[in-house]
Amino acid sequence: MSQKVRWGILATGGVAERMATDLAALEGAEIVAVASRTEASAKAFAERFGIPRAYGDWAGLVADAEVDVVYVATPHHAHREAAGLALEAGKAVLCEKALTLNSGEAEELVALARDRGRFLMEAMWMYCNPLVLRLAELVRGGAIGEVRTVQADFGLPGPFAADHRLRDPAVGGGALLDLGVYPVSFAHLLLGEPDSVQAHALLSPEGVDLNTGMLLGWESGASALLSCSLVADTPLTASVTGTEGRIEVPRGFFFPERFTLHRPGREPEEFTATDDPLTFRHEAAEVMRALRAGETESPLVPLDGSLAVMRTLDAVRERIGVRYPSEQAVHVSDR
Template identity: 70%
Template sequence: MTVERVRWGVLATGGIAAAFTGDLLDLPDAEVVAVASRTDASAKAFAERFGIPRAYGDWASLAADDEVDIVYVATPHMAHRKAAGLCLEAGRAVLCEKAFTINAREAGELVDLARERGLFLMEAMWMYCNPLIRKLKALVDDGALGEIRTVQADFGIDGPFPPSHRLRDPAQGGGALLDLGVYPVSFAHLVLGEPSGVTARSTLSPEGVDLQTGMVLSWDSGAQAVLHCAVNSSTPVAASVTGSEGRVQIPGDFFHPERFVLHRDGREPEEFVADPADGPRNSLRHEAAEVMRCLRAGATESPLVPLSSSLAVMRTLDSVRDQVGVRYPGETR
């Protein structure tokens, strides 16, 4: 890796890849040097759009590029295991979009491969790197809310989406849970860790993916999380954390909030607002900065998005899908 700049390769050319690449170009210590897609035309169009010097019409060529320090994998969920594994096998560090994979088995295979090769690997759970979410986490860890009793979070968007859309296509890992539900579940994990119990119910599409899913997670401490995700209804996308001595409310966009409010008995509510100096609150730059910090430090995983957390979240998502009956083509566990 170069001392001054981290050289990025981007694998896939969809909307999230474009958003992340745009944010990388705003960082002075990041350089996007290559992009890969399944076709030359798509890779070249993306390269021209962002001024990327090398474009590959196959993933293996990007993985073999010795001038790439880390590959950002932005394919649909079903391809994460294959794409990230290809890059790790070739000796490339990887930042892989969420959900990390389609199930815990595949996630474990990637983690084992990265550890065997001594390579950096991180799930692109940008929420964990958000400065305001980090502040909330610090308040919880410092006991500002006392003993945590309840977490609530929801994420729903209003379709309707046609059966061919990736959100309804089983072949692309469709459904609300892996695309949107990963955020409420990850938020609950951030606050309370891995649950000891999971209960879930879903409304399924004719294709067999979940249109909406409700979840209740429980912990041995007595704490509970009430979570919801949907691709058939727009929800507030709000979250709250309630403890024995206070509560935090995030009124909207909880995974990249503009603000949250801390309520404690006998005190005036305290508002925490995103710092404009941190850049746009919907920016992916914070996770990119954390990746580059880790690479420069020689770390193989991030303390903000540890691999143990990503594996635990995948186990919870597996448990939910087992209960609601969602299975993807060719999936084994």
């Protein structure tokens, strides 16, 4: 691979725009192509970001010999198809979260990447954030003793119209896959896959979740109280409490500017970000590091971890009664 890592962007929505902006500011990254379902959309995106080639179909992008890695920024329902197409064409893939609609699709995608020996990573940018990594390091190092509780929420006030993507079950709409994946992934980061899952939700007339509460449990006795919402502006905070202290993360826990460590008999310790936390640059840099090192997955966002998160999301959907039209069956581990 050349010194520069050459990116292709698949889809042209808001998240793709953010990634294109951040890649343009990342040393060693070069966006060489973009693809959309329509040529007009791809060309408009290419002109906006100075990208040399635009394709009106996905096949053209994945066949481009100058593309090293494809960033999949489609809605959830298309992740399996788009990422699979790129992997089969021999490309490395960074795929937006949630990795797929369900754990069955995720297992297929991971198996394909491993069979082809190609790099695949879920775009869980929170896991690549330096301050989140520092928080996890403190917890794993015993700074707060044994973890007993985790709390995290992600809610938007809405309202979202009935025809909005977030309320469309055909594309994996609802609060869970777009927003709930963050608090669930935060709990997984600190405690691993839960041993039990309980959930309750308010569903829309279309059949997607508008407001979901989750209670995850571990055999260690730890629990996580998590929520996501499309109808309430929640605090967007997180905390983790152990037997010897707690860590509190203020609003924007998945791109934190700071967090505070509290321990009995000591002054609170504040940890602050050293650069702009609201960026995709850290995850893109991790992809490029891994590719240059010849790795097929990232230790920061391991594929087995992404599969575990998908199993938990499936379990939540089973509890609240949400199934997407394309699913013949929801794959849920026996809990």
